[in-house]
Amino acid sequence: MILRFGAVAAAAFVVLAVVSCATSSGTLADKVLEAEDADEDGPAPPPPEGVEGLEIRTDPDGAAVWLNNRYQGTTPLVIGGLARGTYRLVITHKGYHDTVVWLDYPGGSMAYQIALDPILGFVQVDVYPSDAEVALGDKRISRGITPVPVGSYSVKASAFGYIEWRGRITVWENIVTPIAIDLEPAPFAISPPSISRPVVNPGNAGLLGSLEARFDVTGPGSASVTINDWLGHQVHQESLPGFRTWSQRFRWRPSDAIPDGEYSLVISGLGRDGLESRQEGSFTIDRTVRIAPRSSWSGGSGLLYVSTAEALPLRSFQASLVGLAYANPYKDQLQAPIQLSLRAGLGGHVEFDVAAGAILTGATPPIFGSLLLRWQLAAPTRPVGVGVAVEGKAALQGVPGTGILTTDTFANFSGISLGVPIQLTIGQVSLLAEPAVLTSAWQVDYDSDPVTSTSPASWMYWKAGLMLDTGAFVAGVSASARSGSLPYGVFSIDLPVQAGVEFHWLLPDTHVLLGGAFAGEFESPTSLYWMGGISLGLLF
Template identity: 35%
Template sequence: MRSFGPMFRLFRVAAGAVVFAAIMVMLGCATASGSLFESEVSAPTERRVGVTEPDDTTAEDEDDEEEEEKVGLAIRTSPTGADVFVDGRRTGTSPLRRELPTGQYHIVAEKDGYRSAELFVSHVHDQYQEVRLELEEILGRLYIDVVPPDAEVRTGFRSVTPGRETELRIGVYPLAISAFGYETHRESIVVNENLTTTISVVLEEAPFRVDSFSARVDHFSPTDPGLLGSASFTVVVSGPGSGEYRVEDSSGRVVLDPIPISFTERSTTVRWDGHDTGGSRLPDGEFTIVFTGDNDIHETHSVSIDRTITRRARPVFGGAAGTLYSPLPASFP
């Protein structure tokens, strides 16, 4: 039994080495673009182990570069983008850095909607110095009364709650008020310092209409397991209403009988999987989606069935970017 001891230990070491090698191979396969180790794989340059790259930059040159970067007067503001004046002369927009002679300077920062900030600073030439100015917002108030009360109110990129006073920085704002079933109201408003700007708006009811009728793709393959396996189109309407869509082939023959749609929100998306009314798959070819609705609305969009569009399965260890299946370029619209 003793003679088998060394052989058994050798066998365990060999088995461990095989398992380790297998793990390394799997990790190596997974280090393609999109894996957790992308930063290691996508290193822009190769470096040989044990070889020192030549560097022509001396310590003196590095010191000179660092000293050159740290020379001058750096002026920063909060918020950024303020006009900076040095001794009454506009110098630029913050943040900035300027090389100035030794002396005392009067620095002013100005920005629309903010109170100007200023300071005096003593600066020594060939030295680095940083100063910061804080600009205070100048505020006013906005109050909007709108019918219907659940309308969406926006001043530029900011949402405002109707029936509630809102503080805004002074200035001119584009105002947009919208609600499903109503025409959008637009105007420009002015918010003044320490004053409340009051706006009252009654939205006008909008007749039912289609504002847009669009498809995500112009061709699809019913055999595709993903998003290219059906044709989806989106109808954006002005308000509540009803309509229906049907599908016609290139000769104008109806292959999918009308399907009703009830619009209860602004945007509605409908999908067609390439089957006819009886549930049979239609052959490749050109088709037309016809949408009709209230108020004699009639919209069309052409789409084609093309089974040459393919999406091949790829294993996760083949470098797929975080998914089990990765689409090929041919599968994109």
């Protein structure tokens, strides 16, 4: 490529003729009149309440301010301790014309605001090919003459099928700086593919059950993708559309006839220039890897009150926001728990869950949070299978500035717990069970205010649920009961118990989740409450 800097005499003459009156000089009277009469500046908002003095604001900020030849600082600023009178105000900023005005200050609070006038130069762009994109700094510019603020700029020119060019120029006041760029053709090449999910289960719903590979090409051409098994046998081949831009994507959903195992993805391309390029990637098909919507209401992913014996694969995650509400119009009472949760696959059959939220009430809202690590020991295969996992969790809930919350609405009380989720899957239905033991520095007490003193205790959670999972749609019912204090109360039940029903829907051909839940606590027919709400999320 060639960068040609030279005189553009005719264009420079025209531009200089147009801008001959737009210089940084001028009489003081002219500048005073401009400052007083400029409609675009307009009246400034009053200074902040309680601030006395002359407030100076500029667009952009960071301008230096002098008042009666004494430096005051940079904008925005408030100059206090001024007597009433007329003051000479000078505002300077690199790359902008100086502003000089006389201000009549009446005392008290006064605001002066002005948009500074940039000092301009010009660039003239001539680039080949004509459809190339040229960027001056972070701004795209067109061919021809363009006014720009003076200064030093990076220049980038790019076009599909050509080698990107980068350079640097300096723009001076009222001077036309020519930029002429000839881009050189780029040899055809394909980049190594980036496979978004290295383990694919075609039984997962929608996009979650597909292989997606992204790669770049340097120029026009064509290519085909071949999928080979671990023995090198071809199981799929597909021709791609002709390349018209750099970024490319290939998506493929394995059929039921393709078995689990290791596979390779081969991209073979031919450029318009006759050059060949070949790249390869690898992935695994594993139908035991389940990616489906789950709730993290009680700190671990599954249903509202019981965990599943599953772990997301590496690079998969789910982020969800759920909000439930309970209202009692007779007591003028509102409780609205809101929770944000994230579950992520760490690889090696390990999943990490984190949840945090608050219970919106009329008083200071209690807040809660938990961290959970789950290790899947056995996957619940389909159509019939049993899954087992081990999970450890740390949770904390309290009222800021007051103490630890002693209610147990979420079956996720403050403390350290260890649970064993068990999942029996028969087709699309799963029976869930989880015994968990929790050790806490506090005890559950629904009649107590938040506490600051400790009272160590341990107890069991007995959790169970029934889940329908079609992949794109999940529904279930779950419950959790808390035992008496260990060791003697292991088989007793300490009321209330928690229970709920829920559903989650993965919108077709998206990663967006919608859901709803109806849950509550139950102690007796006259001592219970319900809360209901919705959830939104993303699943990748």
